[in-house]
Amino acid sequence: MHAVIANGAGGPEVLDLIERPIPTPERTEIRVQIHAAGVNRPDVVQRQGNYPPPSGASDILGLELAGVVDAVGADVTRFKAGDRVMALVAGGAYADFAVVDESNALPVPEGVSMVEAAAIPETYFTVWSNLFERAGLVVGEAVLIHGGTSGIGTTAIQLAKCFGARVIATVGSDEKAEAAARIGADHVVNYKSQDFVAETLAATGGKGADVVLDMVGAAYMQRNFEAVAVDGRIAQIAFMSGSKVEIDMRPILVKRLTLAGSTLRARPVAMKAALAAALEQKVLPLLAARKALPVIDSTYSLAQVREAHARMDGGAHIGKIVLTMAAAE
DSSP states (O other), X not given: OEEEEESSSSSGGGEEEEEOOOOOOOTTEEEEEEEEXXXXXXXXXXXXXXXOOOTTOOSSOOSEEEEEEEXXXXXXXXXXXXXXXXXXXXXXXXXXXXXXXXXXXXXXXXXXXXXXXXXXXXXXXXXXXXXXXXSOOOTTOEEEESSXXXXXXXXXXXXXXXXXXXXXEEESSHHHHHHHHHHTOSEEEETTTSOHHHHHHHHTTTSOEEEEXXXXXXXXXXXXXXXXXXXXXXXXXXXXXXXXXXXXXXXXXXXXXXXXXXXXXXXXXXXHHHHHHHHHHHTHHHHHTTOSOOOEEEEEEGGGHHHHHHHHHHTOOOSEEEEEOGGGO
C-alpha cells in the first residue's frame, strides 16, 4: 500500500510517499480501505519533529480517516466487511489501508460523503471532549472560540450553536470573519484590528464568556482570564504561540475559574471508545440531518500531501483540508 511518513523534521518537503505492507487486523480491530483522511495541526507538529507518535503507534501520519471495512478481527462484532466507517487513529491515516479498534470507529451516516466523514473524528472528538465534557458548556451560555475558521473552530461554532450556546469567535481577516458568521457565530472578532477581550465583554453585557476554547496558548493566557466570566471555564487544547509565559494567576481565585486541558492522541482505546459512544448518541443524529457538518476547505490526493501541508502552513484555509486516496476514485 501507499503511505506517507516524515523523512526527518521540517517543512512539507520532508513528507515522502512510500510503500508499506498492508496491515493485518488484531482480534478487536477492523481494517479499513481508506477513501479519505483529514489533515490536522498535530500532523504538522509531528512533521516538524515536535510531536512523536505514542508508543506502539504507526509512524505513518494521519489521525482520522473514512473508508470501507475490508477485513475484521476474530472478536469484532460491531462492523463487517463493506461497512462505511470513519475512525480515530493514533497514526496511520495517510495510507491506503489502516487498522483501528472497532470501538474507536463510527458508522458514516447516510448522505455524508467520505470526504466529509474523514474530517469528523479528530476534530469532533476533540471539541466534544473539551467543550462539552471538560468545560461543561450548556444551553444559554456564551463561549469564546479562538481560531474560529480552523477545523476545530468551525466544528466548535456549529456544535455550540446546535446545543444552544451563544458564540463569539476570533479570526484573523475580514474574509474569515464573514465565513465564521456564515457558519453561525453570533459575534466575530478580527483579532488583528480588534481587542477580543473588549469585544467579548461588550457582547456579553460586561459578564464575559462562560467558556473559552483556546489553542493559542501563551500569548492569550492572561487575556483569556480577563475575557472569561466569574465561574468560567477555559479549555486549553494547544499552545500555538508557546507554552511558557509569566502570568498573574489571581483571576483564577477571584473569578473561581477552572482551567482544563487535554490531549487526545495518547488516550487509551477505552477512553476514546467512550468519546465515540457519546458522539454516536449526541452528534451523529445531527450529521445525519446534515447539521454541523465539517466545513471543507480543500482536497488533495495522497500524492499531493506536500501541497496539502503547505496549504495548512499558510494559514489561509477555512475549515478542513482532506486527502483522498485511490479507493475514492
